Amino acid sequence: MDSLRSITPDLLAALTEESFVGRHRGGLTLKRVKTSKLCGGSQDESTIDRILRPLRALIDPVTVLDMSEGMTREKLRMLKRIMLLVVSSFGPRERACHCGLLDRRRQFAQRSRVRKLQYIAELERNAEGLELSAQLQFLDQQNLILSLENKALKQRLDCLFSMRHWAKRLRVFKLCIIVNNSSSSSSHLLLTDAVYYAHLTMKRFTTEGDNKSPTIKALPPKGNPNWQFPSAMALLTYSSTIPFSSSSSSSSSSTSLSSRRFPATPFRAHVSEPLDPWRFRSRLPRPHAPVRAKATLTVDSPATGDASPRNGPPRVLLEVKDLKAVVKESGQEILRGVNLTIHEGEVHAIMGKNGSGKSTFSKVLVGHQDYDVTGGSVLFKDQNLLEMEPEERSHVGLFMSFQTPVEIPGVSNFDFLLMAFNARRKNHGLPPVEPLEFYSLVTPKVASLNMNPKFLDRNVNEGFSGGEKKRNEILQLAVLEADLAILDEIDSGLDVDALQDVAKAVNGLLTPNNSALIITHYQRLLEYIIPSYVHIMEDGMIVKTGDVSLAEQLEREGYRGISMS
Numbered sequence: 001m002d003s004l005r006s007i008t009p010d011l012l013a014a015l016t017e018e019s020f021v022g023r024h025r026g027g028l029t030l031k032r033v034k035t036s037k038l039c040g041g042s043q044d045e046s047t048i049d050r051i052l053r054p055l056r057a058l059i060d061p062v063t064v065l066d067m068s069e070g071m072t073r074e075k076l077r078m079l080k081r082i083m084l085l086v087v088s089s090f091g092p093r094e095r096a097c098h099c100g101l102l103d104r105r106r107q108f109a110q111r112s113r114v115r116k117l118q119y120i121a122e123l124e125r126n127a128e129g130l131e132l133s134a135q136l137q138f139l140d141q142q143n144l145i146l147s148l149e150n151k152a153l154k155q156r157l158d159c160l161f162s163m164r165h166w167a168k169r170l171r172v173f174k175l176c177i178i179v180n181n182s183s184s185s186s187s188h189l190l191l192t193d194a195v196y197y198a199h200l201t202m203k204r205f206t207t208e209g210d211n212k213s214p215t216i217k218a219l220p221p222k223g224n225p226n227w228q229f230p231s232a233m234a235l236l237t238y239s240s241t242i243p244f245s246s247s248s249s250s251s252s253s254s255t256s257l258s259s260r261r262f263p264a265t266p267f268r269a270h271v272s273e274p275l276d277p278w279r280f281r282s283r284l285p286r287p288h289a290p291v292r293a294k295a296t297l298t299v300d301s302p303a304t305g306d307a308s309p310r311n312g313p314p315r316v317l318l319e320v321k322d323l324k325a326v327v328k329e330s331g332q333e334i335l336r337g338v339n340l341t342i343h344e345g346e347v348h349a350i351m352g353k354n355g356s357g358k359s360t361f362s363k364v365l366v367g368h369q370d371y372d373v374t375g376g377s378v379l380f381k382d383q384n385l386l387e388m389e390p391e392e393r394s395h396v397g398l399f400m401s402f403q404t405p406v407e408i409p410g411v412s413n414f415d416f417l418l419m420a421f422n423a424r425r426k427n428h429g430l431p432p433v434e435p436l437e438f439y440s441l442v443t444p445k446v447a448s449l450n451m452n453p454k455f456l457d458r459n460v461n462e463g464f465s466g467g468e469k470k471r472n473e474i475l476q477l478a479v480l481e482a483d484l485a486i487l488d489e490i491d492s493g494l495d496v497d498a499l500q501d502v503a504k505a506v507n508g509l510l511t512p513n514n515s516a517l518i519i520t521h522y523q524r525l526l527e528y529i530i531p532s533y534v535h536i537m538e539d540g541m542i543v544k545t546g547d548v549s550l551a552e553q554l555e556r557e558g559y560r561g562i563s564m565s
């Protein structure tokens with residue numbers, strides 16, 4: 001209320017159509033007014049600034065923190081409470097000041113052990129509103145410094161505009177604008193942002209049009225059809241370049257905010273082109289005669305795909321020899337001598353009747369606790385896999401998607417993926433990636449799987465439908481970029497579209513340097529992910545191996561039609 005007192009009745013009258021009472025809940029309506037009128041015709045920057053300064057404090061939930069007189073203990077205390085902080089500055093001097101501020105903030109955060117502090121110190125390259133809002137959604141309840149340095153006004157407003165999507169989820173209580181200098185132009189811009197943001201959070205906007213090209217429309221308050229976009233006040237000096245107007249006058253201006261395109265989702269900019277499922281058709285193996293069971297397969301596979309093949313013949317990734325395993329609890333023998341060799345660049349499919357041991361085989365490979373290996377050997381990239389702990393197997397590049405993915409309550413998908421990703425990096429002697437960096441890595445993968453980005457925010461598999469769980473498994477695979485992916489019935493429970501999405505994603509991950517072992521009952525998956533070899537498992541052994549035609553024959557004739565001899 002102090003700041004209210006510093007506004008003269010004239011100024012208030014000039015500014016408002018209604019009183020500021022109730023401004024917390026949509027009562028704020030500013031009318032179009034000339035800056036010169038506001039400032040009594042003064043062109044003096046300090047006068048303008050002095051007059052505009054109290055206005056800034058009025059705009060809830062915006063707080064203006066004037067840094068022109070330096071940092072104080074009180075300001076630091078305030079910074080700690082601020083959920084979202086927009087730093088906006090201009091020119092090299094202000095930039096330096098800004099950097100200093102960030103440093104001090106960081107030091108302050110360290111001293112006061114502010115948890116989960118996130119910085120976006122430089123958004124020069126990616127301050128597009130789309131990306132920004134995408135990042136913001138994962139900073140829920142975290143402190144965020146957002147630098148919009150030297151951004152064009154439109155870009156800055158784009159950012160703020162897109163915050164609309166996340167403002168609620170972010171539970172942003174305060175938007176703090178730091179004024180590093182007293183130039184009236186920057187004050188105007190900051191004020192614009194502030195007003196704009198205040199109104200975004202008040203939901204004075206609606207979108208129109210289809211999902212692909214919605215437009216933003218300002219909603220006039222009830223009973224006030226002549227309501228103008230409030231930022232007009234602060235934008236007067238810029239109105240010739242960016243006209244703000246209500247919907248009625250927007251059509252005439254191509255740059256009007258109310259007529260500009262608005263992204264349906266913040267991820268649109270990152271959505272990679274859908275992968276062509278047939279792009280990897282060339283992975284088809286050369287036709288060859290079915291190979292007898294138990295024979296070790298060492299046929300060269302074609303090296304295709306995105307990654308450059310290594311020099312020389314494809315490396316053996318996995319070599320399973322006479323693998324025998326029992327159920328730990330009962331001692332029942334399930335695997336009775338499995339032989340399989342997988343080279344990099346190959347896709348192997350294992351089919352077989354229910355209970356033939358397919359899942360057990362894959363679980364034994366990843367070190368599932370329910371089974372004891374009683375014989376044979378497994379080499380993965382020339383290392384004894386059987387001697388490794390399950391996590392180590394994952395770290396060396398083995399990935400398994402489970403038939404029934406586990407739920408992990410209390411752990412968000414994003415955190416889980418980040419944790420797994422960093423664990424893997426650590427194992428390779430690499431430094432961990434920061435959440436934001438990881439975020440930009442994971443979002444295109446989410447998009448390519450046609451997954452709703454909100455799944456990243458949900459607890460791992462908790463409440464996911466069967467199909468969503470499967471997609472999530474592939475997302476994990478995509479993030480971990482395993483050398484050998486074991487996909488156990490990845491097609492179960494998927495509708496046709498989801499099956500194609502998953503298959504496309506898997507195909508997109510295949511390179512000449514990695515491999516996949518696919519367990520499936522149905523040939524339809526293998527229409528999308530073309531296997532180099534199809535194996536049939538029976539009674540804990542691979543009893544027949546062929547190419548994709550074996551799966552087709554199986555589809556036509558069933559297991560009875562296939563000679564296992």
Ligand SMILES: Nc1ncnc2c1ncn2[C@@H]1O[C@H](COP(=O)(O)OP(=O)(O)OP(=O)(O)O)[C@@H](O)[C@H]1O
Pocket residue numbers: 327334352353354355356357358359360361370
């Ligand atoms: N932990 C366990 N405890 C008891 N029996 C088990 C265990 N794991 C596997 N089995 C048994 O081992 C056999 C092979 O099971 P597995 O799940 O590997 O078959 P599958 O080929 O994957 O079958 P499906 O196609 O139905 O998924 C089954 O008879 C199963 O009951």
